[in-house]
Amino acid sequence: MGEEIMEQEFNPQDGYIISANRHISNDDKEIISVLYQPIIGIMASGIYQNLASMVNYNAILSDKMRLSKLINYLVIDLKNFTDAIHRLEATGLIRTFVNEDENGKIFIFEIHPPVSEVDFFKDDLFCALLLESVGKEKFIDLSKWHKYPSTISQGFTEISKSIPEVFHLTVPSITITNEVKPQSESQNTSKALIEKQNVTLDIGEIKKYLLNSFVKFEDLKKYINELKTAKLVYGLEEYRIVKLLERSVDIETNKIDIELFKENCNESFDAVFKKQNQYQSTNSTTNAKTKLDEDPLIQAFQSYTPLEFLQILKQELGSFVTDNEKRTIYRVVENENMNLPLEVVNALIHYYLVDKEFSNLSKGPFEATLADWQKHQINSARQAMEYTKKITSRRAQTKNSRNYRARKIIEKEKLPDWAINKEKQTNRVTNNKQAKAQQEKISELLKKTK
Incomplete structure (x- = not known):
């Protein structure tokens, strides 16, 4: 069976040890303050500085202490401590190791120096x-x-010797050296x-x-x-x-x-x-004053960026966002001529996928509709919803009117002449009787002539 991987969930009752792979100098700490702190934040920077000063370079497992003591010393809650540790881990300043025995988890926070x-x-x-x-x-x-500028050597030519020039190592010895060279776990710190x-x-x-x-x-x-x-x-x-x-x-x-x-x-x-x-x-x-009174759907339009809203909506519909849809959203958001609020874009996404039940957003119609909305100065999701209702209602009325006229025309074309006008129908029946009587008279005359 494979080795079980434990989650990195800190508990105040867990144990911890602080170690380091080398000494953290004051110069290192200055680099942290100047270059790293804008990225990781002042809280993570401060925690790093404190942990670096608490390193036990000869630590053994029996030196472990309760994590609650560290958190109390730093005057921080568990959530912020965890977030700070994650930031330090992500930027390569801390490597965290965990193990568990009958007494619970024990963490090792291995402090690493910053890059130059x-x-x-x-x-x-x-x-x-x-x-x-x-x-x-x-x-x-x-x-x-730059902590240590090296501009003094500008204009000079370097004549330093290289290893092959000085030591004259043979190829076999280099190969053996590489094969038996110990692979330190900390070697990946030199990677980008x-x-x-x-x-x-x-x-x-x-x-x-x-x-x-x-x-x-x-x-x-x-x-x-x-x-x-x-x-x-x-x-x-x-x-x-x-x-x-x-x-x-x-x-x-x-x-x-x-x-x-x-x-x-x-x-x-x-x-x-x-x-x-x-x-x-x-x-x-x-919307600060009226936000609580807004329609929940409009609040959703206002709470997400278009790509986020599209992803959530597609997931709710049991589908997924296609590459073409992503490109469509990027084009819209990055278009300098598009001045519509993003909540309006979300309203249109909802209109196409939910109201019109389209399976995907189509670039041409989507951008054309946004252009139309910008022309009509649709500046909020509520205006967009009202506008779509008005347009839909108008189209429905027009469609019904057209259908009615078309139905009348079709009916007029399909019905026979006798069904169009009752008076004509009566005349036709009368004319048919007269024609039949005349035909009978002609038949009688033909019999008499034989």
């Missing part, structure tokens, strides 16, 4: 997280911060942060979208980590990644400008995020 400021800005994921946290202007300022995350990039999807693109997949192979970062930080689907790559090609070299791609990702995210914030702040000011 140079390596920090070489890591795309760290850069993306910091950029998202502080904004472009502050990010540029922080990127110039994105490589430690569980990010799945669908290469097959990207290749499919590149079939009709001027971007070549061969040019992207060396940027896989950057693409994963874009997917993780900005929530981009493979289709959106390809579209942003197409906007990031250097015209002169016809190659991907990866720095331009990062800027485009950030600007695209900012545009959507700004529109969502604008929508949420507008709703909070205009």
Whole structure:
């Protein structure tokens, strides 16, 4: 049987030990304060600083203490402590291990130093997280911060010797050294942060979208980590990644400008995020007094972004969001000419999938309807619902009127002449009797002549 994996659920009665794989210096703590704190938050930063000062470098299991004592010392509740530990784990500052015996669980919090400021800005994921946290202007300022600047060597030529030049190791000895070299568990700390995350990039999807693109997949192979970062930080689907790559090609070299791609990702995210914030702040000011009295359906329109609302609604309907629907929503939200509140977009999603019972959103009709609503200045979900009712009612009346006229015409065409007018019917019967009498007289005359 496989080894059972225990959940990371902290209990005040659990035991804990704080260890470290190396000494955490004051320089490390300064990097945490300057570069990491905007990402992980001041609470997680403070907890890291405290745990780093409590490290027992020669810890054994009998040194364990109750987690409740640590939480009380930090003057924090269990929920915030857990959230802070998760943030520190995600950024590689803490590795958490757990075991369980007859006395309950025991956790080891292994403190790791931060990467250097140079390596920090070489890591795309760290850069993306910091950029998202502080904004472009502050990010540029922080990127110039270096604890130990090495500009003094500029203009000089390095003549340092390498290992093969000095030690003259033979190939067999190098091979043996690599084979018997101990593999430390902490070696993965040297990896880029994105490589430690569980990010799945669908290469097959990207290749499919590149079939009709001027971007070549061969040019992207060396940027896989950057693409994963874009997917993780900005929530981009493979289709959106390809579209942003197409906007990031250097015209002169016809190659991907990866720095331009990062800027485009950030600007695209900012545009959507700004529109969502604008929508949420507008709703909070205009509906603050009446929100409790609103229709629950309208509250749902106001509570979610369009993609979230679409995913929830599709799940309720027992279906799923297609790639085309995702692209449609992205196009709408990112359209600079679309000035409708997002609650109106949600109202239209509901109208198509629930009221009209469409199985999927179709790009053409969806965008055309939004354009019509913007033209008629539909500025709230309630206005959208009233407008759709009015349009539906008007169309129903028009349809009924047309059906009535068509039915009259059809009836008139199908009915025989005798059924159209009673007077004509009577005349026809009379004429038939007269014709029959005349026919009988003619028959009698013919008999007499024989």
